[in-house]
Amino acid sequence: xxxxxxxxxxxxxxxxxxxxxxxxxxxxxxxxxxxxxxxxxxxxxxxxxxxxxxxxxxxxxxxxxxxxxxxxxxxxxxxxxxxxxxxxxxxxxxxxxxxxxxxxxxxxxxxxxxxxxxxxxxxxxxxxxxxxxxxxxxxxxxxxxxxxxxxxxxxxxxxxxxxxxxxxxxxxxxxxxxxxxxxxxxxxxxxxxxxxxxxxxxxxxxxxxxxxxxxxxxxxxxxxxxxxxxxxxxxxxxxxxxxxxxxxxxxxxxxxxxxxxxxxxxxxxxxxxxxxxxxxxxxxxxxxxxxxxxxxxxxxxxxx
Amino acid sequence: xxxxxxxxxxxxxxxxxxxxxxxxxxxxxxxxxxxxxxxxxxxxxxxxxxxxxxxxxxxxxxxxxxxxxxxxxxxxxxxxxxxxxxxxxxxxxxxxxxxxxxxxxxxxxxxxxxxxxxxxxxxxxxxxxxxxxxxxxxxxxxxxxxxxxxxxxxxxxxxxxxxxxxxxxxxxxxxxxxxxxxxxxxxxxxxxxxxxxxxxxxxxxxxxxxxxxxxxxxxxxxxxxxxxxxxxxxxxxxxxxxxxxxxxxxxxxxxxxxxxxxxxxxxxxxxxxxxxxxxxxxxxxxxxxxxxxxxxx
Numbered sequence: 110x111x112x113x114x115x116x117x118x119x120x121x122x123x124x125x126x127x128x129x130x131x132x133x134x135x136x137x138x139x140x141x142x143x144x145x146x147x148x149x150x151x152x153x154x155x156x157x158x159x160x161x162x163x164x165x166x167x168x169x170x171x172x173x174x175x176x177x178x179x180x181x182x183x184x185x186x187x188x189x190x191x192x193x194x195x196x197x198x199x200x201x202x203x204x205x206x207x208x209x210x211x212x213x214x215x216x217x218x219x220x221x222x223x224x225x226x227x228x229x230x231x232x233x234x235x236x237x238x239x240x241x242x243x244x245x246x247x248x249x250x251x252x253x254x255x256x257x258x259x260x261x262x263x264x265x266x267x268x269x270x271x272x273x274x275x276x277x278x279x280x281x282x283x284x285x286x287x288x289x290x291x292x293x294x295x296x297x298x299x300x301x302x303x304x305x306x307x308x309x310x311x312x313x314x315x316x317x318x319x320x321x322x323x324x325x326x327x328x329x330x331x332x333x334x335x336x337x338x339x340x341x342x343x344x345x346x347x348x349x350x351x352x353x354x355x356x357x358x359x360x361x362x363x364x365x366x367x368x369x370x371x372x373x374x375x376x377x378x379x380x381x382x383x384x385x386x387x388x389x390x391x392x393x394x395x396x397x398x399x400x401x402x403x404x405x406x407x408x409x410x411x412x413x
Numbered sequence: 414x415x416x417x418x419x420x421x422x423x424x425x426x427x428x429x430x431x432x433x434x435x436x437x438x439x440x441x442x443x444x445x446x447x448x449x450x451x452x453x454x455x456x457x458x459x460x461x462x463x464x465x466x467x468x469x470x471x472x473x474x475x476x477x478x479x480x481x482x483x484x485x486x487x488x489x490x491x492x493x494x495x496x497x498x499x500x501x502x503x504x505x506x507x508x509x510x511x512x513x514x515x516x517x518x519x520x521x522x523x524x525x526x527x528x529x530x531x532x533x534x535x536x537x538x539x540x541x542x543x544x545x546x547x548x549x550x551x552x553x554x555x556x557x558x559x560x561x562x563x564x565x566x567x568x569x570x571x572x573x574x575x576x577x578x579x580x581x582x583x584x585x586x587x588x589x590x591x592x593x594x595x596x597x598x599x600x601x602x603x604x605x606x607x608x609x610x611x612x613x614x615x616x617x618x619x620x621x622x623x624x625x626x627x628x629x630x631x632x633x634x635x636x637x638x639x640x641x642x643x644x645x646x647x648x649x650x651x652x653x654x655x656x657x658x659x660x661x662x663x664x665x666x667x668x669x670x671x672x673x674x675x676x677x678x679x680x681x682x683x684x685x686x687x688x689x690x691x692x693x694x695x696x697x698x699x700x701x702x703x704x705x706x707x708x709x710x
Contacts, residue, residue, distance in 0.1 A: 136657035143429050164669045171652050171660035176474040178652065182659045185670075329474040357474070380653040381468060381478055382515065384431055 113394050114403035117151070117371050119349045120297035122234055122272050124151035124206065124372060127404050128362065128390040131353050131376030132157055132210035132236065132276075133182065134327075135386075137196040144383045150390060151372055152206035155192065157238045159212050160221060162188035166243065172309050172318035177330030177355075178377060179307050181243040181321030184212055189225050201231035208274065212238040219261055220268045227269040235271050237261060240278030240303035242325045252278035252303070255290035266295035274351065277301040277342070284338055285345040292346045300351040300374065301342050302335045327377040329355040336368050343369025343409060357385060359392025366407035429520055429655065432457060433470075436512040437490065446540065446574040447506050448485065450492040451514060459487030460523030461548040462646055462679040466654035467493060469504060470513040476501045481651040481674070483543035483623070484518065485575075491516060494574060496540040520654050524548050524621055524679045525644060531617040533561040535583065536604055536632050538624020539572045544646045544679070545623055546579050553582035560584055562607060566600025566628070569593045600624075601631045608639050620644070622682075633682035643682040647673040 115126035130138070130147075132154040138147045147153055165185025172179045187196070189211070200207050209232050211222040219237065226232045239261055240252035251257045258275065266273050275291045277284060279302040288299050304325025309318040317323075335354020343350040352370030356362055357378035365373045378385035397404055434451035441447050449467075468479035480501045482493040497506045508514075524544070527533045533552060535545040542565060549561050561583040567573045570593040579585050586603050587595025596603060604620070611618045622632045623646035636643035652658035654674045662670035663677070664686040671677070671684065 134657065140656050144431065165659060165662060168662050168664075168670075169650055169660075170662060171650055171658065173476060173478050176477060178477060180652075180658070180660065185659050185662075328477050377477070380658050382431065383517065383653070383655060 113398045114405075115390075115394060115397065116403075117405050117408070119234075119274075119351065119371055120272050122297070126151045126390055126393070127366065127370075127372035128386055128393060129154060129208070129351065129372055129374045130379060130386050131374035132238065134376040134379050137187075137192065137200070138205055138207075139196060139199055141383060145387045146203075148204045148206075150206070150386055152208050152233060154208045154210045154236055154374060155196075156186050157184045157210045157212040157241065158186055158189045158192050158222060158226075159184060160189055160218055162186065162191065167320040169319050170321070170324075172324065174307065174309055174326065175330060177326050177328030178380075179309055179319055179324030179326055180304070181319050181324035183243055183321070184241060189222055193225065193229050197229055197231055206233045207231055208234045208236050210236040210238055210276070212241060216261055216264045220264050223265045223269040223271070223273075227271055232271060234274055234297070235265065235269060236274040236276055236300055237265060238276050238303075240276050240280075242278075242280070242304060242306045242323070243321055249278055249280060252276070252287065253281040255283065255286045258287045259290040259294040262291045262294035262296050272297035274298040274300050276303055277338075278303050279305045279334060279338060284342060288342050288346045292348050296348060298349045298351055298371070299342060299346060300353060302331075302338050302354050305331065305334070327355070329357060331355045332361065336364055339365055339370050340368040340411070356389065357381075359389050359396055362389050362393055363396055363407060366404065367409070367411040369409040369411075371408055429518065430455075432491075432516045432518060434491065434514050434516050436508050436510055436514060438510055439506075439508055441506075442574045443571045445497050445571070447495050447497070448492055448575070449495060449505060449508065450486075450490055451516065453489050453491055453516070456489050457487045457491050457516070457518050459484045459491070459519045459547075461551045462522070462524035462544045463519040464521050464544070464654070464678060465491065465493065465516045465518035466520065466651070467505070468515050469508060470515060472504065476504065478652055479515065479517065479654065480505075481654050483547070483646065483678075485543050485547055487519070491518065494540055494543040496574075517654055521674055521678045522676065522680065524646075525681075527552065527619050528617070528642070531619040531642075532559040532611070534604070534607055534611075534618050534620045535561055535563040536600055536620060536622040536624070536628075537563065537565045537579075538600060538628040539567050540574065541622075541624035541628075541646070541648070542573075542575055542579060543623070545621060546575055546582075548621060549579060549582040562586070564588070564600050564603040564607060565595075566590075566603070566624070599631075600628065601635060604632060604635060608635070608641060611641075622646070623648070629682075630687040633685065633687055636682060644679055645682045645685070646679050647677040647685075649673045
C-alpha cells in the first residue's frame with residue numbers, strides 16, 4: 110500500500126492521513142499502547158480538558174440504544190495541567206499528532222486553556238468543545254448561538270498561534286449560521302458533529318437509564334444525520350470541515366470525505382474495537398490504492 | 414471443563430489484546446444460563462478474577478458494545494458464564510459452534526493473593542460465581558493452604574449455575590431464597606455463620622465476593638464490622654472495558670470515583686463507598702451488562 114497518498118491539509122496543518130480519533134472516545138491515547146502505534150493516525154483528539162480536574166457525573170453514565178449509545182460522562186478529565194505535564198510528554202515521545210480538546214464555562218477560561226496548551230511543544234491544534242450536552246452550563250449554549258460561538262472563537266483565536274477547530278453541535282437551530290460565524294471569527298476548521306441529546310427509560314424501574322437523565326447519542330444511529338450536516342456545512346463555509354458521527358470503518362470514512370469532510374474522527378467505534386481507527390486507516394489506504402487515487406481526491410466529490 | 418486448568422495459575426495476566434476466536438461449544442445450564450467456550454489460536458494468560466469484553470462479529474451495528482464477562486477459563490479455551498437478561502446475552506445464548514467472536518482480554522485487576530495462613534471464603538451470588546470459580550480452581554491447583562470455603566446463594570435452585578464445578582475445588586455451602594436447595598435464606602446468613610466459626614477456631618480468613626450489588630454491599634458491611642478483609646469483583650455497566658469511555662465509575666470511599674474496568678473489577682471492599690449517595694445507581698439498573706453477565710443486557 111506504499112505509494113498511496115493519504116495526506117490532507119486542514120487549513121495550515123498537514124496531516125499524514127485524514128483519520129483522527131474523537132475526543133472522549135480515545136482517552137489520552139496512551140491507553141492504546143497495548144493495541145497499536147497511534148502515531149500512524151492522522152491525529153488524536155484528547156479527552157476534553159478543563160482548567161481543573163473534573164470527577165464527572167454520577168453513575169450510571171452510559172446506556173446502549175439501538176445501534177448507538179447514550180453517554181453523560183460529564184467531562185471527567187485530569188485537568189489541563191496534568192495533561193501537559195504527565196500525558197503530553199509521553200505523546201511527544203511517541204510522535205503522536207495531538208489535538209487538544211478544551212472545555213470551559215466562560216470565555217476567559219477557554220482563553221486560559223488555549224494559552225496553557227499553546228506553551229507546550231507537541232500540540233498541533235486546539236478543538237473548542239462548545240457543544241457538550243452533558244454539563245450544567247457552558248456546554249451547549251456557546252455552540253447553538255452564532256454570536257456566542259463567534260465570541261469564544263475570536264477570543265481563543267487571539268490567544269494562540271495554534272490552529273483553532275470548533276466542534277459543532279447538531280442542536281444548533283442554524284448550524285450553517287454558527288459555522289459561518291466561527292469562520293468569520295477566525296476558526297481554522299469546524300468539527301461536525303458532537304452528540305445529540307437523547308433519553309432512554311428503564312421500563313422495570315421507570316427511571317432514566319442514565320443518572321443525568323439525558324445523554325449524548327453517538328454511534329452508527331447518528332451517522333446519516335451527521336453526514337447530512339457535514340455535507341450542508343462544508344458547502345456553506347470555506348474552511349475545512351472534520352466529519353464525525355458514527356464512523357466505524359473505511360466505508361463510513363469515505364462517505365464523509367465524499368460529503369465534503371477534509372478529515373474524519375472515529376469515535377464510539379473504538380469502544381467496541383480498540384483497533385477501529387487503525388482498521389479504518391488501513392481500509393482507506395486499500396480503498397485509495399485500488400482506485401489509484403489520493404485520499405484528498407475524495408473530498409467533496411459526491412456525485413449528484 | 415477439562416481445560417479449566419489452562420492458564421489458571423497465571424498471575425497478573427498478560428498484555429491485553431483483541432483476540433478473534435471461534436465459539437467452540439455452548440453448554441446450557443437450565444434455561445437462563447450458558448457456558449460459552451471459545452477456541453483461541455493464541456493462549457490468553459488470565460489472572461483469577463480478570464475479565465473480557467465479548468462481542469460476536471455477526472452483530473454488526475447492534476448490539477453495538479461488547480459485553481463485560483468474567484473469564485471462567487483462559488488459555489486456548491477461554492470461557493464465560495452468561496445469564497440471559499438482554500439483547501446481547503440473548504444472542505450469545507443462541508450462538509452456534511464456529512461463530513466468530515472478538516474477545517478483548519485479559520482486562521482489569523485480578524484477585525489479590527490469599528494472605529499467608531488465611532482461609533479463603535468465597536461468597537457468590539448467582540452468575541457472580543464465575544470469577545470465584547476461577548479463583549477456587551487456581552487455589553486448588555496451587556494446592557497450598559486450606560481448601561477454599563464457598564458460600565453460594567441464589568434465588569432458587571435453578572440460579573446456582575456451576576455449583577458442581579465449584580464443589581470439585583472447594584467446600585460448598587448453599588442458600589436459596591425460596592429454600593429449594595440448601596439453607597433457606599440469603600447467602601449472608603451463611604457468611605455470618607462462617608465468620609463465627611472462624612472466630613471460634615481462631616482461623617484467619619479472607620473473603621472474596623461477587624454477585625448482585627445489594628449482596629456485595631451486605632457482605633462488605635458484615636466483613637467490615639467483623640474486621641475480616643474482603644475483596645469484591647465490581648459489577649457495573651461498561652462501554653469499553655479498557656479505561657477510555659469512563660462509563661463505569663464507582664463511588665470511592667475517599668471521594669470521587671474509581672473506574673471498575675481498570676482499577677477493578679477486583680478491589681478491596683473498603684475502598685468503595687457502598688452507601689454513598691451515588692450507590693443507588695449501582696444497584697443493578699445498569700443498561701449494559703454488568704461484568705460477569707449479572708443483571709444487564
